[in-house]
Amino acid sequence: MLLKLENVKKNYGTFHLDCSIEIKKGQVTGLVGSNGAGKSTTFKAILGLIFPESGTIEMFGKKLADITSADKEQLGVVLSEANICELLSAKDMAPIMNAMYKKFSTKDYFEKCRQYNIPLDKPIKEFSTGMKAKLKLLLALSHDAKLLILDEPTAGLDVIMRNELLDMLRDYMEDGERAILISSHIATDLEGLCDDLYMIADGKIIIHEETDVLLAEYGVLKLTKEQYESLDKEFIISTKEEKFGYLCLTNRKDYYQENYPQIAIEKGNIDDLVILMGKGGKK
Amino acid sequence: MKGLMIKDLKLLASQKKIFIITIFVAAVFAWTSDDVTFAATYIVLLLSMMTLTTISYDDMNNGMLFLLSLPAGRKTYVKEKYVFAFLNLIFAGTLSLVVCYAFSVIKGTPLKLDDLLSNIIGITLGMAVMLAVTIPLELKYGVEKGRIAMLVAIVIVALVGTGGYKLLTNVLHVDVNGFLISILEKLPKPGEGLEIIVMGGLFAILLLVLFISYMIANKIMKKKEF
Numbered sequence: 298m299l300l301k302l303e304n305v306k307k308n309y310g311t312f313h314l315d316c317s318i319e320i321k322k323g324q325v326t327g328l329v330g331s332n333g334a335g336k337s338t339t340f341k342a343i344l345g346l347i348f349p350e351s352g353t354i355e356m357f358g359k360k361l362a363d364i365t366s367a368d369k370e371q372l373g374v375v376l377s378e379a380n381i382c383e384l385l386s387a388k389d390m391a392p393i394m395n396a397m398y399k400k401f402s403t404k405d406y407f408e409k410c411r412q413y414n415i416p417l418d419k420p421i422k423e424f425s426t427g428m429k430a431k432l433k434l435l436l437a438l439s440h441d442a443k444l445l446i447l448d449e450p451t452a453g454l455d456v457i458m459r460n461e462l463l464d465m466l467r468d469y470m471e472d473g474e475r476a477i478l479i480s481s482h483i484a485t486d487l488e489g490l491c492d493d494l495y496m497i498a499d500g501k502i503i504i505h506e507e508t509d510v511l512l513a514e515y516g517v518l519k520l521t522k523e524q525y526e527s528l529d530k531e532f533i534i535s536t537k538e539e540k541f542g543y544l545c546l547t548n549r550k551d552y553y554q555e556n557y558p559q560i561a562i563e564k565g566n567i568d569d570l571v572i573l574m575g576k577g578g579k580k
Numbered sequence: 581m582k583g584l585m586i587k588d589l590k591l592l593a594s595q596k597k598i599f600i601i602t603i604f605v606a607a608v609f610a611w612t613s614d615d616v617t618f619a620a621t622y623i624v625l626l627l628s629m630m631t632l633t634t635i636s637y638d639d640m641n642n643g644m645l646f647l648l649s650l651p652a653g654r655k656t657y658v659k660e661k662y663v664f665a666f667l668n669l670i671f672a673g674t675l676s677l678v679v680c681y682a683f684s685v686i687k688g689t690p691l692k693l694d695d696l697l698s699n700i701i702g703i704t705l706g707m708a709v710m711l712a713v714t715i716p717l718e719l720k721y722g723v724e725k726g727r728i729a730m731l732v733a734i735v736i737v738a739l740v741g742t743g744g745y746k747l748l749t750n751v752l753h754v755d756v757n758g759f760l761i762s763i764l765e766k767l768p769k770p771g772e773g774l775e776i777i778v779m780g781g782l783f784a785i786l787l788l789v790l791f792i793s794y795m796i797a798n799k800i801m802k803k804k805e806f
Contacts, residue, residue, distance in 0.1 A: 341645075341806065344648070344649050345648075345653075346645060346648060346649075346805065346806040347805040347806065348805060366651035366652060366653060366656070367651070369650070369651040369653075370651050372649075374649035376642075376645050376646070376649065378642050378645065379642045379643070379645030379646040379649065380640075380641035380642055380643055380646060381643070381646055382587070382591060382637050382638065382640065382641075382643050382646075383640070383641060384591055384594040384595070384637060385587070385590055385591065385594065389587075389590040389594075392586050392590075393583045393584075393586050393587045393590070394583070395583075396582040396583035396586055397582075397583035397650055397651050397652060398651065420594065433646075446649075
């Protein structure tokens with residue numbers, strides 16, 4: 298286990314985080330949720346940037362308070378809201394990283410910057426959003442970390458750049474000893490990358506499922522009011538009222554396909570989860 | 581800490597224009613005015629503020645989130661800022677001494693080195709105290725609010741100082757001036773070691789003030805949430 302959060306609680310006014318997550322070696326774990334669901338708060342708690350009121354966080358088998366700077370060298374971080382000082386250039390970052398990480402290689406870093414078209418001498422404030430995001434990820438990947446913590450690393454990127462970033466992450470995982478915790482509000486990013494997914498809403502983890510299971514067994518039922526009333530709701534996880542009737546999320550698509558062949562059932566995807574399980578959805 | 585130190589030096593290097601302008605303006609002051617010490621004060625004042633500038637740059641665009649996700653933690657961050665501030669003060673003092681003395685020689689009116697030195701030491705110590713107050717405030721309240729808090733602190737210190745003095749002399753009829761003079765009379769006379777005592781005393785106070793400030797800053801950072 299590279300990372301384990303157990304009943305981590307943090308309160309901000311009316312928002313209450315209560316979160317348990319496990320990240321295993323060799324796995325990419327996704328954290329999905331709408332804006333304000335608690336993704337960034339969870340990431341900040343993992344990084345020790347905020348202090349949970351209760352619960353435990355273990356990283357590399359150690360309590361968070363016992364993590365040393367040597368342990369932190371095993372960690373690569375991208376937070377969408379955190380920025381590298383914009384007066385510096387990509388070249389300036391090399392000696393800084395070199396002084397902080399034993400495994401940082403200036404030569405490899407410069408090579409990657411060239412490969413991904415990151416200008417070395419330009420101050421970062423002149424970078425485009427995509428270049429900034431790529432540089433942050435390159436830095437997180439530059440020192441052979443065991444665990445990557447990525448909060449919305451693809452935010453603000455176009456499709457081509459997103460695919461480039463996702464390819465970088467797939468390369469990173471090839472070794473089998475590493476792990477990634479990633480959040481994104483773009484579902485397709487996560488569907489193609491993650492081994493398992495946590496869904497968070499209003500600060501609570503409401504679904505934890507392997508991505509394959511989720512895609513194969515979850516589905517959205519489109520129901521008229523009459524159909525909804527006569528439906529066996531045993532495997533319905535969440536319901537949302539719409540103009541035409543109801544949208545229901547199920548984790549047993551096959552059950553409804555067999556028993557209600559007249560009902561329109563769509564293959565479940567992460568966007569549906571976010572819509573149906575986030576604010577507005579009800580059990 | 582080395583990484584953070586390199587980062588601060590790179591940040592300053594990116595601001596080399598400000599550095600060059602500072603020296604240029606100081607040179608103009610030194611050239612046009614009879615009193616070179618003003619230029620000396622100006623150099624120390626502006627350069628020692630650079631430590632605060634690096635804190636604002638760190639804070640810009642949630643930069644602290646990035647810095648604290650690197651291996652160097654909160655404690656190292658605070659330690660580096662104080663080491664940087666200390667080295668920066670020494671650099672500012674030395675540079676000011678060299679530039680101003682060189683100018684006074686070029687102008688053909690060499691200053692008494694002692695006078696210039698005591699002037700520079702005075703302003704450097706003053707700036708050290710200012711930094712000792714401001715660094716913890718900026719870490720706690722952020723750069724904008726921190727500066728306001730510093731101004732409030734200065735006003736409070738001035739009010740307490742003058743108020744306390746007035747209270748002692750006018751209401752309680754304590755002879756404050758006489759008391760201070762009696763202390764000064766007990767000290768050795770100039771030339772008999774006064775300079776050493778004053779210098780040593782000031783240096784000890786500087787270290788103590790910076791140390792207390794460092795301890796407070798550490799406590800503030802330990803509790804701060806980002």
